[in-house]
Amino acid sequence: MTALPSLRETIARHGLDARKSLGQHFLLDEGLCRRIAGLAGDLTGRHVLEVGPGPGGLTRALLAGPAETVTAVELDRRAVAALAELEAAFPGRLRVIEADALTVDVGRLLPAPRVVIANLPYNVATPLLVGWLRRAADLAGMALMFQQEVAERICAAPDTEAYGRLGVLAQWRCRCEMLLRLPPGAFSPPPKIWSAVVGFTPHPEDPGEALFRAMERLTAAAFGQRRKMLRGALKSLGDAEGLLAAGGIAGDRRAETLSIAEFDRLARALLSRG
Numbered sequence: 001m002t003a004l005p006s007l008r009e010t011i012a013r014h015g016l017d018a019r020k021s022l023g024q025h026f027l028l029d030e031g032l033c034r035r036i037a038g039l040a041g042d043l044t045g046r047h048v049l050e051v052g053p054g055p056g057g058l059t060r061a062l063l064a065g066p067a068e069t070v071t072a073v074e075l076d077r078r079a080v081a082a083l084a085e086l087e088a089a090f091p092g093r094l095r096v097i098e099a100d101a102l103t104v105d106v107g108r109l110l111p112a113p114r115v116v117i118a119n120l121p122y123n124v125a126t127p128l129l130v131g132w133l134r135r136a137a138d139l140a141g142m143a144l145m146f147q148q149e150v151a152e153r154i155c156a157a158p159d160t161e162a163y164g165r166l167g168v169l170a171q172w173r174c175r176c177e178m179l180l181r182l183p184p185g186a187f188s189p190p191p192k193i194w195s196a197v198v199g200f201t202p203h204p205e206d207p208g209e210a211l212f213r214a215m216e217r218l219t220a221a222a223f224g225q226r227r228k229m230l231r232g233a234l235k236s237l238g239d240a241e242g243l244l245a246a247g248g249i250a251g252d253r254r255a256e257t258l259s260i261a262e263f264d265r266l267a268r269a270l271l272s273r274g
């Protein structure tokens, strides 16, 4: 196999100057890429989805490991062209797809066991995560880089300022763990803020689309007015008192005091009410 150009050469050859509109902050340190590639555990026999490979630093690190296959979905045509050489160097193991990751169905794209590993474009990180949480039972695990503030919200405990809709959805479907924090200087160009990788271990049971939607409605209402008591905050769902009684939750509590198990009870009560 002929030696691959360095990441900096790849960027220069393909005019891959970072675009803010695409959330492009590249990881060029090979050691760091290897570390991130290892954060989702042993990838032997696993099929990896990487969203936004960019110049391919993390992609190279994933291919150097034991993953069965890597499928990289990238919106930027310049990056797709830059990855052609890497694809040729790993025939049958790397597939690069030019697409908007928001439109991609992981369950259809990859065989199981599936793992998602990505340094996410920050502008679409939350909708991408919520899409994967919807079908978390289809995934064996995820290791995802976010802005640190978003990572903290995902892992937040009840009774904290950061606890909200995203944390409840994520922790309801997965065990979530803060794995690594990175300063702006780890990226090229450096973003304004720190970043962090969160590890997700999905719970095996699939709640189904209707219950997931009920949880989305519930958390949107509950945290939409987080300072209000739940009997007021949940009024938009109709008969808030009845719903809270069915879930065994006192009406004078506030959303941020509820555990994930209590949210689960309320979402089931909301669904069964139809």
Ligand SMILES: C[S@@+](CC[C@H](N)C(=O)[O-])C[C@H]1O[C@@H](n2cnc3c(N)ncnc32)[C@H](O)[C@@H]1O
Pocket (backbone or CB within 6 Å): 022, 023, 024, 025, 026, 027, 028, 051, 052, 053, 054, 055, 056, 057, 058, 073, 074, 075, 076, 079, 099, 100, 101, 102, 118, 119, 120, 121, 122, 124
């Ligand atoms: C933070 S950069 C990470 C690049 C590379 N993985 C790295 O770590 O150096 C995010 C990448 O996601 C790509 N991207 C942005 N929006 C996307 C979308 N909707 N679907 C797929 N890729 C997207 C960008 O072009 C960019 O390559």
